[in-house]
Amino acid sequence: MNTYEEFRRPGRIEVVCGSMFSGKTEELIRRCRRAVFAKQRVEIYKPGVDVRYSEEDVVSHDGDAISSTPVESSQSILLMATEAEVVGIDEAQFFDEGIVDVCNELANQGKRVIVAGLDMDFRGIPFGPMPALLAIADDVLKVHAICVRCGHLARHSHRIVNDDRLVVLGETQEYEPLCRKCYNEVTKAL
Numbered sequence: 001m002n003t004y005e006e007f008r009r010p011g012r013i014e015v016v017c018g019s020m021f022s023g024k025t026e027e028l029i030r031r032c033r034r035a036v037f038a039k040q041r042v043e044i045y046k047p048g049v050d051v052r053y054s055e056e057d058v059v060s061h062d063g064d065a066i067s068s069t070p071v072e073s074s075q076s077i078l079l080m081a082t083e084a085e086v087v088g089i090d091e092a093q094f095f096d097e098g099i100v101d102v103c104n105e106l107a108n109q110g111k112r113v114i115v116a117g118l119d120m121d122f123r124g125i126p127f128g129p130m131p132a133l134l135a136i137a138d139d140v141l142k143v144h145a146i147c148v149r150c151g152h153l154a155r156h157s158h159r160i161v162n163d164d165r166l167v168v169l170g171e172t173q174e175y176e177p178l179c180r181k182c183y184n185e186v187t188k189a190l
Contacts, residue, residue, distance in 0.1 A: 145177030
């Protein structure tokens with residue numbers, strides 16, 4: 001199957017996952033821009049709670065941005081994406097569990113669904129609806145950051161501020177990417 005046919009086939013779910021600072025949002029933006037270049041109708045959504053860089057745009061840690069629509073629930077995406085051929089969803093871990101059914105329904109309608117999200121929370125536990133999204137995905141890309149302590153591939157988003165809440169929006173002041181070994185060393189010391 002050639003590349004053209006691969007991206008024109010009806011309905012699919014692509015999940016990009018990994019730790020913080022691994023390039024998930026950059027990859028989402030890249031894939032959505034390619035679809036726009038291919039003259040496809042693209043709509044991008046993000047959870048309304050994510051206002052770190054912009055209230056409306058999806059923005060990567062390096063400042064790359066693309067226009068999006070903030071929504072409060074996964075059902076809103078299903079209602080709003082009726083004309084889209086490609087649907088981008090950033091920070092999927094912050095959505096309700098209904099995001100899984102929404103992605104399935106969109107793909108069943110023949111849409112290409114591109115989802116980006118953290119696979120694990122700061123405790124190293126699978127995050128929200130991400131395990132179910134990974135299970136139903138047609139394609140999964142796991143991206144890695146670089147461990148700030150040893151330089152190996154990082155898979156953990158280690159929270160460096162004292163806060164036990166599950167969701168703490170943040171950046172390098174609140175989180176650091178760590179490899180398995182460094183993460184285990186740091187969390188054992190706590």
